[in-house]
Amino acid sequence: MLPHLKTIGAGGLCALTLLLAPHSACADEGGISFWLPGNFGSLAAVPGxxxxxxxxxxxxxxxxxxAGARFPRGGRLDVGVGGQGDLAFFGPTYTFAVPGLGAVGSVSVLGIGGRNNASVAASLTGPLGNTINLSRSEALTDIGDVIPQVTLKWNRGVNNIMIYGMGDIPVGAYDPKRLANLGIGHGAMDFGGGYTYFNPQTGNELSGVVGFTYNFKNPDTQYQSGVDFHFDWGASRFVTPNVQLGLVGYVMQQISDDTGPGATLGGFRSRIAGVGPQVGFMFPVGDMQGYLNIKGYKEFAAENRPEGWNTWVTFAISPAPPEPGTAKPIVRKY
Known part of the structure; x- marks a missing residue:
């Protein structure tokens, strides 16, 4: 039995429910998608x-x-793409009780900044696929799009349920002629829901979040990426009241075709999966609660997109949950 976990909530784990950003190798136009797989993880649905x-x-x-894989980008085809990204995601979240719904709500606004390196073996254009560039690469250090997010969460004993909505405000560094960008060049909306089983007495936890992304048309290229389905999951155990060990994973599958004048490769539906380890630590920061999480994914099963690996290091500070018996719960528990 781990008594301290009775008050953990998601206040110290809010960062596991955060963050998405375009990166150098996802899906859709140019191999770039709005949803960043791995965005949700363990304890995603636990109210804060x-x-x-x-x-x-x-x-x-x-x-x-x-080497021969092709990706549409700004009216051309890039062949044999690769990339490396070092990004920082940051932003505030405000969490509040919603008495009429018996839920806990939260509103987040997230920013992105960092460096993106991208390369291609060749770029093709024209009806005959003429080669216009060979083995070129670019690097960009700048800011990315702004991501607002809203969630509602309910707790019933060991069961936790969440619904969420988020969007992309395309204000980040983007140029359809560049290889490296930190914005996706178009708006997007993502909606979904999740479930977390969390037993504070044993420290065992299992979470899963399902969502769908709708992409608006890119006004610079008139290319509209299809609808993406994604499933993120996490499983962990608190081996002590302050140390968490577990696994994380994701699956992303495009379920409708890309469209527009630049969709020369047809529907170009893409897929990716990833899995890896995670470790988390909780600790006091003054009268707040700190949380540090490190997780990594090795990707596989790629279709119409590059694959590789990625690592997340999350640091979050949030209000400390009340000690047992010192405050009423913010949601009803049955």
Whole structure:
């Protein structure tokens, strides 16, 4: 039995429910998608403690495609793409009780900044696929898009349920002629829901989050990426009241075709999966609660997108949950 976990909530683990950003090798137009697989993880659906919190995430990724793999980008085809990203995601979250719904709500606004390196073996254009560039690469250090997010969460004993919605405000560094970008060049919306089983007495936890991304048309290229389905999961155990060990994974599958004048490769539906370990640590920060999580994914089963590996290092500060018997719960428990 781990008594301290009775008050953990998600207040100290809010960063596991955060953050997405375009990176150098996802899906859709140019191999770039709005949803960043691995965005949700362990304890994603557990309600947080009311108040302000802040999360900062360092994200590193390295990916590459097969030598002859082609990706549409800005009216051309890039062949044999690869990339490396070092990004920082950061932003505040405000958590509050929603009495009429018996839920806990939260609102987040997330920013992105960092460096993206991208390369191609060749770029093709024109009806005959003429080669216009060979083995070129670019690097960009700048800011990315802004990501607002809203969640509602309910707790019933060991069962926790979440619904969420988020979007992309395309204000980040983007140019369809560049290889390296930190924005996706178009708006997007993502909606979904999740479930977490969390038993504070044993420290065992299992979470899964399902979502769908709708992409608006890119006004610079008139290319519209299809709808993406994604499933993120996490499983962990608190081996002590403050140390968490477990596994994380994701699956992402495009379920509708890309469209528009630049969709010369047809529907170009993509797929990726990843799995890896995670470790987390909780600790006091003054009268707040700190949380540090490190997780990594090895990708496989790629289709119409590069694959590789990525690592997340998350640091979050949030209101400490009340001690047992000192405050009423913020949601009803049955």
């Amino acid at each position: 403690t009311p108040g302000w919190s802040w999360a900062t995430v360092y994200y590193h990724t390295e990916v590459s495609s097969a």
